[in-house]
Structures are given as structure tokens and as C-alpha cells.
Amino acid sequence: MIVLGIESSAHTFGVGIVTDSKESFILADERIQYVPKHGGIHPRESSRFLAEKAPAVIEKALESASLHPAELNAIAVALGPGLGPCLRVGATAARTLALFLRKPLVPVNHAVAHVEIGLKLTALQDPVVVYLSGGNTAVIAYVEKRYRVFGETLDIALGNLLDTFARETTLGPPYIINGLHVVDKCAESGKKFLEDFPYVVKGQDVAFSGLLTAALRAYRRGVDIHDICLTLREIAYNSVLEVAARCLMHTKKKEVMLVGGVAASPILREKFIKMAEKYNALVGVVPPQYAVDNGVMIAWTGLLAFKSGVVIDPKAAFVRQRWRIDEVEILWK
């Protein structure tokens, strides 16, 4: 079975083609990313960019897989969660492909896809999933047919915290240099731990907006930026680690998986490995290439869903900007 998947939830238009019949399941992985000249991702600007590049990316994917469109079994598309205008680009492309090629259309939840591609690539069985990206901070575990959210951020996401801080203090953009976030880099020369930064863990939930405010205030007061970076990072990372540890204990699972864009941070990864050692758990880190948004994860999840009979009428395939991971019934487990 061969499935083509389309991802366009934020700044990436990705097209992946996967198969379930071979050892190397990825037949094609093409993507293009919108990089804003300044500031964050503007949904309109990003969607325009994606719409412009979409046809070429799809064509390239089919080419690199050396497939004729007729050989595809289904078209999968990420219908949410994400930025509305951007999601619509992928949805429009997918609906058109499905109708024109007369192929079934499979709806995929972007967050589920992050988890599924992680499971496939890390070969973990039943992990506590720590999903950290620009828009998400959640600790998730599979319980009875659903990926259930055990803890999440009550305000801004971890990636958002780091990026916003970097932007306001002119450390970025770009936010990632040589695989290291600029805040991580800046923290390297931090020496002193600053007092009075809020460390907010409420049960299994975290909150970062107060931390961001405290950090920016300190910056404006003229406190050494390296010390601020160090304090900010340690408090932010540690609160996520604490929540993950709590979830490990609560669910009694023995594996931890890191997914999402922020999971690429080598510093965070090292902390997780140390933490997991203490709890006798295995850590799986999704390779950075597939930890960020991509089409392969949509195609792979689409394939799993399609095999369990999940299809959607193109007429009803609207985007869902707020489609929580725990709303999706996982039929293939």
C-alpha cells in the first residue's frame, strides 16, 4: 500500500510518500519552509508562500519516488491543528488530488502524526510522549484507544517562550544556529542563577508566560543576558522534565519519547536521558529531521488510519484549527 501525505499546518509544506511493504518505508520526503524576514510566522504570509510552492513540492515528491499518481492508494492530509490559512492550502491540494485521481482521502491529526512517526522511528512500544514545539507543550500517553493529554501548558508553548524571548532581546531570528537554539547558546556563558523567576508546575500542567515576563523585565533592567538565558532555560526545561517524570510515575510506563521541533535541542535531550536513567525508563528521541513538521509523518499516519478504514468525503474535509489530539480515536492500536 502506498499513501501520499500532505502537511501544511504552519510554516512547512511537506509531501511524503510511504509504503508498508518495504523495510525502508519512506519513498519520498519533500518539503519547503517559509522563513519570515522578521518577527514570527504571519499566517497570511505563510499561507501565500505555501500556496505558491505547493504544486512544485507535490510534483517533486512523485518524481523522487518515481511513481505515477495512479499507483497511490490514498491521499492523506493534515486537517489540524494549526494555522487556518496554512492548513487550507494543504487541504485544498489534497482534496483536489483525491477528486482528480479518484483516490480516497484520509484525514490526519497533525499531533497524532508527530506521535506515530516517532513510534515508527524510535521503535518504542508504549511511551510517555513529550511533545514540544513552537505551538505545543504536552505530555501525552496512550490509554484505551486515545492519546490522552496528561499535562500541557496553560498558556504559551515552550518553543514560543524561547523564540519570543530571543526575538524581544534580538538574539534571533534565526532561532536555531547549527542545531542549537540561540537561547541555549546564550545560556552557555551564563554563570549566576537569578532569583525570583517563577517556576510554575501545577499538578501535571506547566505555565510559561510569567517566566517570560520575568525574563524580559530582568533584561530591561540590564541584568546580564547570559544569566537570564541560563535561568530561563533551566526553569523551563526542568518544569517540563518534572511533568514528564510525574506522568511516568502516574502511568507506570517505562519509555519516554521526545517529539516536536524543540525535541531537537541536545541540551534538553541530555537532561531527559539523565532523568529517564533515574526512573529506569528508556528514552527515544525522534531524529530532528522527522521531529519537525514534515509530510512523511502525515503519510505514515494516513496509511495506518486508511488500513483501519478511516476516510473522509472531500466535501466534508474541512480544516480544524483546534483539533485536540485526545479527540482522535486510535483505531489501529
Place this chain on the structure above:
Amino acid sequence: MEVEPIPLRELLGEDVVIISSNSTEKIPLLTNLKLLTMGAEAYIFRAKFMDFEVIVKWRFPKSYVPKELDEKIRKSRTKLEAKVMWKALALGIKVPIPLFVDLDSGVLIMTFIDGIVLRDAAEKINKSTMCKVVETVGSYAAMLHMNGIAHGDLTTSNVIIANDGVYLIDFGLATFTKRSEDMAIDIHVFFRSLESTHHRIEDFAKECFVNGYRQVAGNSNTELLIKAVNSIRLRGRYVAARKLRTEWVM
């Protein structure tokens, strides 16, 4: 799992001299130390403290956290935990009694509660017992809240059903607070632990909880709090019920 309870080893070596009118007796301070489980931030041991059956909670140093931050968190949480437990006891809530605190090493010794954790019991006990237990938890929560305490980690893992009643444990994240937001988060966290682990009985159990809460806090307080809980819930990621930002009403 290899445990190096260094601060506990020192305690294990100590003796207590009990002097009464007709005799002098020397007994060890701490004996029979056995690791029970590892919590999210601490080792939990079972032991004998003088003549008491106790739980020893040791917040261990974490290698992945910078020393300063780690020490600060461990110290403040241990201190607060003991304080909150005393206050809860004074309010007549069933909680373990703190017997010994060592802030520098993050050790807290409290009485042992013999019973089963609600998380494990929930699927085994019948509906009416479950309702009674959750109702009691609701009334405890209300009592704490009325007196300016938020538990901070109110989940089914932190409720013990013992022969002599329902006990609330683990005040490690508790705070003294006056904000209704913190109280609402307690309830939000408890509801979520019901949803994620016991979703078969979630609606039923929630009702029981609210009933218990209402009996102590009264109708108007409870309604206000439930409203706050719903608003917290809407702050989660991608909640469909949440409309566009411009429509937020505070």
C-alpha cells in the same frame, strides 16, 4: 534500582534516649528502612521512626537540574509541605502527621497510612463507595480552599482509602494562596486525573466531587469555582469550544 540515601544513612545511625522516672532506655531513631516507591521527585521509604510506622520522603538531588535551582526547590517544597500538612490537620482533614523535617537534605518523615490508593481502587470498588470517597475528597478540597490552601496535585494517586477513612497525601506542591485561580486548578487537575485514568466513571465521579465540595463551600462559592474551572479548561491547546480571541469575555 540503586539508591544512595546519604542523609538517611546519618539518621539511621542515631539513637534516642528515653528517660522516665524509673528507667533510661536507648532506642534507635530510624530502623527498617525499605524503599517503597519512587515518586516524581522523591524516594518514598517505609520505616520505623522510634515507635511509629512511618513514611520517609526524601527529595533526592537531580543530576539534570542545576544545583542551585534543585536545592532551592527541594528545600522550599519540603518546608511548605510540612507546614501545609499541619494546617490541614488543624482543620480536621485526614492527612499523615509530619514527625520530622530536615530541610537541608530534603527529608520529611510522616506517619504511615495503611490503605489503598484511590487510583488502583477506583475500578474495584462499587459505585456508591466510589461516590462517597470522591465526595469526601471534594469536601476536603473545599475545606483547604476555604482556608487558603491549594493542594497543587490533587489526583486519584494522592488519595488513600484506609479503614478509618479517606486520607489526602502528597502536599509536595501545595501552596498558601488566596487566588481562586489556584483553587480552580486543583479541581481541574482532579477532574483531569479522572478523565485520563478513570474515564468510564468520570461524569459520575465529578458529580460526587462537586456535591462534597458544595456541602462545605456552599452553592455560590461552588458555582463561581466551577466557572473558573471551565475557563481554565478552555485555555488548553486547540479547545474547540474556545472562539476567536476577539470574543473572549473576561
